[in-house]
Amino acid sequence: MTDLLALALGAARAGGDAILGYYGRPLTVDAKADDSPLTQADTEAHRTITAALAASGIPVLSEESPVAEVAGRKAWARFWCVDPLDGTKEFVKGSATPPVTSGEFTVNVALVEDGVPTLGVVHVPVHGVTYYAADGQAWKQTKDAAPVRIEARPAPADALTVVASRDHAGPEVAAILARIEGEGRAVASASMGSSLKFCLVAEGAADFYPRTVPTFEWDTAAAQAIVEAAGGGVSTRADDRLTYNKDDLRNPSVFAWGDPALDWRTWLDQ
Incomplete structure (x- = not known):
């Protein structure tokens, strides 16, 4: 390699x-x-x-x-x-x-x-x-x-850094942020362009990145390799690992997380 x-x-x-x-x-x-x-x-x-x-x-x-x-x-x-x-x-x-x-x-x-x-x-x-x-x-x-x-970090118990915009990421991401706050956790927002959002999770500068707007395989593959090597993961809504060379090159909604113990699925729309 x-x-x-x-x-x-x-x-x-x-x-x-x-x-x-x-x-x-x-x-x-x-x-x-x-x-x-x-x-x-x-x-x-x-x-x-x-x-x-x-x-x-x-x-x-x-x-x-x-x-x-x-x-x-x-x-x-x-x-x-x-x-x-x-x-x-x-x-x-x-x-x-x-x-x-x-x-x-x-x-x-x-x-x-x-x-x-x-x-x-x-x-x-x-x-x-x-x-x-x-x-x-x-x-x-x-x-x-x-x-x-670089390594992903354990999620803090009382506050999370989420890579998302309250104004531009869409209603589902706004609902995710509200649910996190509803658990009594403070939420700090972090933002970077393009695939760098995933890299923030990989280097321990953020805990969670919900991506509910469309992406393609070339948008996520390199960053996913980095997140996973750093100890985190990139999953679909069903909590399956995002895979490649699919029939359709468009990805479903994806969620990057740094701490495997982070129960992020409870924050999603059901």
């Missing part, structure tokens, strides 16, 4: 460099079939990452893959799952005048084996931060500093 991790790290960082070549500059923004935005940075990062991963001989399922290239994906027992630019809307804000952006968009690269993400890289190009995991260990590296091991 060491060689594959090095390859994934290099691919993600090269994709991030490609993205930064367009950051803060005028962009052409097209709309895909689902009305999500597509920029030159998305397509250039896709080309850069897939070219780097080609050395492994393992097929690639990317958000920007042509349909014909992934038509046989159900036969793949092992594949790379890639989001070349997760958080394109946030990236586009960097081209506004003046720029209004947190820089919290990411490059996501995961290795999926038999439906399970076993290796993951989430790279933040603007901030030079990289989260990654393999072989049951998760790490965070900031620029050229030494990597630091």
